[in-house]
Structures are given as structure tokens and as C-alpha cells.
Amino acid sequence: MLSAPLLRLSLDILIEIGSYLDSEDLLHLIQTCRQFHLVFENKTVWLRLCKRIEGLAVGIPEQVDYKRLYLRWKKKGYVYTWGEKSWNRLGRLVSHTHFPHHKPIALTGSYAVKAVQIAVGGYGIFLLNEDGKLHITGKRTNSFSQVVSELGFVYSIHAGRDYCLAMSDEGNLWQVGANSTLCLTKDNVLSDYRGKFSIFRSGWDCLSVFVPQVGFLLWKSGTESEPTVYKIYIGQDVVNVSDYVLCAGFLVFTIVNESLVFRVDLDGNYEQQAKELKNFRISEGNGPWKLSGSFRTFSCLSGNGNTVYMGNESTKETDAKPIVHEFLQNQSIKRLVHGDYHHLLLKQDGSVWSWGMELSNCGCLGLGTLYNQIGDNVLIDVPGRRVTVLRPQRVSWNATCISIAAGGWQSAMMAISDKVLPDAMEPARMTGLSLTHASVPVLHFLRSRRTD
Incomplete structure (x- = not known):
């Protein structure tokens, strides 16, 4: 046999x-x-x-x-998106009634992507599915999610403001932007470093990788120009980075086997001693830190999820104190992510909470319409233009979240749900009627008859 x-x-x-x-x-x-x-x-x-x-x-x-658990995810796992809706950034149809932009709505029907990883950029959302295909929404397509076919099988992604970096199974790093797809490791800026790095980050105004014994490599656009090498030392030794985040004009990193945090200002000093943020130290029992960051904000989350230190572009000096919000401590946080001015946290119980700023009611907080709301936790800065939620508020939904992502003015999450609202383009649950080319009035009637 x-x-x-x-x-x-x-x-x-x-x-x-x-x-x-x-x-x-x-x-x-x-x-x-x-x-x-x-x-x-x-x-x-x-x-x-x-x-x-x-x-x-x-x-x-x-x-x-x-x-x-896995089979339940296969059957009932969905991607939810919310926030700024221009250029179809959310990857789904948006209306003001059944399918708003300011609440999490699942990508189902013809828009569904069985994602294993999500990343949110400044102008769209990137979805990596279980077959290694990268889907992109937003500015690049100005339509619902499309596959970036040039990449082959992708197993890891990271999105910044303008670009998403994607690592393929051939060891090639790709740059995916609004107007182009570029392989960085074939006759390009990273050709000499192919196979020598595993950590890469897309930031606000540049992209980067970390190469052991070499340093941080940064470039602006991924064109034919050579990347800038930042060689960082601790004493006489080149740093061995375990994780880092790339913000606007600076990066923050941790080193292997230690719960210490360091900052590097990208000011043209290409060889420098690592600047430890000494007040960000954490006991080994609570470490190591899990880093997150975007634009001007970075955060450090302890291994047990009960300690959160935050910083920004002003957190420069070695004795700088972290920003410690009491409402983030002892909350069993699983993950913490940041957009331009809004923040999401995922708790161990699968609930999602958000706080920060919404501009022009873009909906990035996922809390519904915030017009005319004011109280101890909501501040209307500019009526009709800007609203700030001062403390985390729970995002209301009917699913258990496993992963979250934020960037720009958009948000997304992966979740398991027994019941999700069906997609707006596939509204009917009727079995006795088939509409091949439904007219606008008919679709409007079908949506108005919904009871869920």
C-alpha cells in the first residue's frame, strides 16, 4: 500500500x-x-x-x-472593521442605518476574509489570510478588499502610515503601498541583508528592519537609495534587540532577556550609545515588556497585562517618567494598540475598550455616534469636529475578540461570534425568492425589513 x-x-x-x-x-x-x-x-x-x-x-x-477552538474559529471567526470610511478603507459597504462606520461590523459574504493577522495603516486595512494571501482595502484600490497577487505566500505583516511590510516564505520582504508593490530584497535596498533579519517595522514616515550585529536599517520610500544604518551600542557591544516600535522621528526597543526599555532619536547620529529610559524598568517576574506604538505614542505592557507605561515624543531623557494611567493598571490586558490619536485595548476576557480622539465623527473608537455626548468621560473639544473620550469605554458587540489593530483613523479586530450581522450587499435570508440583479428600491426595501 x-x-x-x-x-x-x-x-x-x-x-x-x-x-x-x-x-x-x-x-x-x-x-x-x-x-x-x-x-x-x-x-x-x-x-x-x-x-x-x-x-x-x-x-x-x-x-x-x-x-x-481551531474549528470554532474556522466556522465563526470574522474580521470586524470601523472608523474612517473614505476610499472604502473598511473593506465593506457602509450606510448610515444597518451598516455604520462608527461601530464594529463583520466582513461577511463576498467581502469575507478568513484572516490570521490584521494590520491597519493610515489609508487602509491589511488582511493576511490562512492561505498566505495579502488583502488590502482603502486608498490603493478605492474598492473593497483585493488580493496583492505579486507577493506569493506571506506569513507576517506590519503596517505603518503609508506602507505595509510583508515577509514571504522565500525570505523576501515586500513593501506594499497605495501606488506600488516593491520587493526590497531583490536588487533593491535590502538585497545584501536577505535572510539576516526577522524583525521589521513600518512607521509614520519611514520603514525599517533590525539586523543583528549591524543595527537598525531605515529608508524613506524603498527606492533604489541605500538605507541609513543606525548602529546602537550598550557599552562596547552592539545591541541585540528582541522587539521595537518605530514612531515619528524615534524608535523604542527592548533587548533580549531583559525588561529594559531604550530609545533612539533618528536625528542623524548614526553611531550612538543606547539611551535607557530608566524609569521604565520592570521586575523580571512581570516582564518582559510587550511594545506597541504609532505616530507619537508608544506603550509598554507587562507580561501579566497588569502594568502599562506609556510615552511620547517628549519622553526622551534617561530619567523621564512614564505616563501611568491608573485606569490601565491591573486590568489583565492582553493587547494594547494605537492609532494616530486613538487607542484600543483587548482584555483577557475578550472584551475591547477604546479611548482617545475622533475627528469629524470618523468612528475610529467604535462607540457609536458621539455627537452631543458630554460627561466625565467624554469631552467635546470642537462641536461637530472633534470629540475626545478621556477613559476607556467598552465597545459594544456580540463576539469574543482574539486580536486588535489600529492605525490612522481606523480600527479592526478578529473575533469569534455565534451571530454576526450579515453583509450589506447580501441582505436577504429569504429562501423562496431569488434576485439576480436587484434594483436600488428593492434592496432598500429588503434592508428596511430586517429585524436583527
Whole structure:
């Protein structure tokens, strides 16, 4: 039998093979024979699948049924978007009634993307699906999400204001912008560094990678010009960075195995000692820090999610004190992200909270219409133009969130829901009527008849 050699492979090799298969393949193999059933029901196989989806396996108890968790995500996992709607940035139809821009609405129907990672840029949203395809909404397409076909299989993305960086399985780093797609590691700015870096960040006004024993490489647009190399030292040693964020004019990083925070100002001093922000130190038991940042804001989240230190462009000196908001402490925060002027936090219980500024009721906070609302937590700065929510408010919805993203004036999240509002372009749940080319009045009638 052709299957005999496969059955004679050791358990660890079979489990490794299983990690490259999708859930349908695994379910079919499980039904094939008793031995495959024993192998591919193994929780290690399903845990690896869960880890492909950003945030799905984070903070989950070890005794959880990973197979059930993964299959539930496959069936009921959705991407939700909200915020600034111009250029179809949200990747879905927006109306003022059933499908507003200032509340989370799922991408379903013809717009659905089974995303494993989401990133929000200044002018659109980037969705990486389980097949390694990168979908983009917003300014580049001025339509609903489209696939960036040139990239091949992508396994990691990071978005900034103007560009998204995408790493493909061939070790190539791509720059995806509003007007172009460019491979940076083939006859371009990063050709000499292909395969030498794993951390990359797209920022407000430039893009970057970190190359061990070399330093930070930054470039403005990804054209043929050479990147600027920032070689950073601690004492006599070049830093070994574990994580970093790139903001407007500066970057913040942590080093391997230590819960220390350093800042580098991108002011033309290309060889400099790392500037430690000493008041950002955290005990090893609560570390290491998880960094997040965008534009002028950065934040440090402790490993247990109970301590949050924030900073901005003014947090420069070594003795600078962190911004400590009491409402962020001891909240069991799973993730914290930032747009230009708004912030989202995801708690361990799957709830999402937001605070910060909305401009012209763009809806980036996801709290509904904020016109004429005022109180202890909401400040109307300029009536009809700008509203600021001073403390985190819970985003109302009917799902359990696993991952969040923010950028510019948009927000997005991945979540699991038993019931989601269907897409505006596919409104009917009727089985006895088929409309091939529905007119505008008919569609309006169908939407007005909704009861959900």
C-alpha cells in the first residue's frame, strides 16, 4: 500500500507533517485509519494550527481543546472593521442605518476574509489570510478588499502610515503601498541583508528592519537609495534587540532577556550609545515588556497585562517618567494598540475598550455616534469636529475578540461570534425568492425589513 511507508514514520515526524496541513486535510486523515486518528488528534498538532492565528492561543489554559477552538474559529471567526470610511478603507459597504462606520461590523459574504493577522495603516486595512494571501482595502484600490497577487505566500505583516511590510516564505520582504508593490530584497535596498533579519517595522514616515550585529536599517520610500544604518551600542557591544516600535522621528526597543526599555532619536547620529529610559524598568517576574506604538505614542505592557507605561515624543531623557494611567493598571490586558490619536485595548476576557480622539465623527473608537455626548468621560473639544473620550469605554458587540489593530483613523479586530450581522450587499435570508440583479428600491426595501 502507498500509505505503508507513511505509517512507519515516527510520531514526531508525523506531527511535524501535520503542522503543514489545514484542518480539512487533518480531519480526512483522522477518518482514514486508527493510527492516523491517534496521531492527528494530538493536541500538539491543533495547537500549532491555533498559533497560526494571531491571538487565538494567547492566554488559553493548557487543558483547552485546541481542535475544538481551531474549528470554532474556522466556522465563526470574522474580521470586524470601523472608523474612517473614505476610499472604502473598511473593506465593506457602509450606510448610515444597518451598516455604520462608527461601530464594529463583520466582513461577511463576498467581502469575507478568513484572516490570521490584521494590520491597519493610515489609508487602509491589511488582511493576511490562512492561505498566505495579502488583502488590502482603502486608498490603493478605492474598492473593497483585493488580493496583492505579486507577493506569493506571506506569513507576517506590519503596517505603518503609508506602507505595509510583508515577509514571504522565500525570505523576501515586500513593501506594499497605495501606488506600488516593491520587493526590497531583490536588487533593491535590502538585497545584501536577505535572510539576516526577522524583525521589521513600518512607521509614520519611514520603514525599517533590525539586523543583528549591524543595527537598525531605515529608508524613506524603498527606492533604489541605500538605507541609513543606525548602529546602537550598550557599552562596547552592539545591541541585540528582541522587539521595537518605530514612531515619528524615534524608535523604542527592548533587548533580549531583559525588561529594559531604550530609545533612539533618528536625528542623524548614526553611531550612538543606547539611551535607557530608566524609569521604565520592570521586575523580571512581570516582564518582559510587550511594545506597541504609532505616530507619537508608544506603550509598554507587562507580561501579566497588569502594568502599562506609556510615552511620547517628549519622553526622551534617561530619567523621564512614564505616563501611568491608573485606569490601565491591573486590568489583565492582553493587547494594547494605537492609532494616530486613538487607542484600543483587548482584555483577557475578550472584551475591547477604546479611548482617545475622533475627528469629524470618523468612528475610529467604535462607540457609536458621539455627537452631543458630554460627561466625565467624554469631552467635546470642537462641536461637530472633534470629540475626545478621556477613559476607556467598552465597545459594544456580540463576539469574543482574539486580536486588535489600529492605525490612522481606523480600527479592526478578529473575533469569534455565534451571530454576526450579515453583509450589506447580501441582505436577504429569504429562501423562496431569488434576485439576480436587484434594483436600488428593492434592496432598500429588503434592508428596511430586517429585524436583527
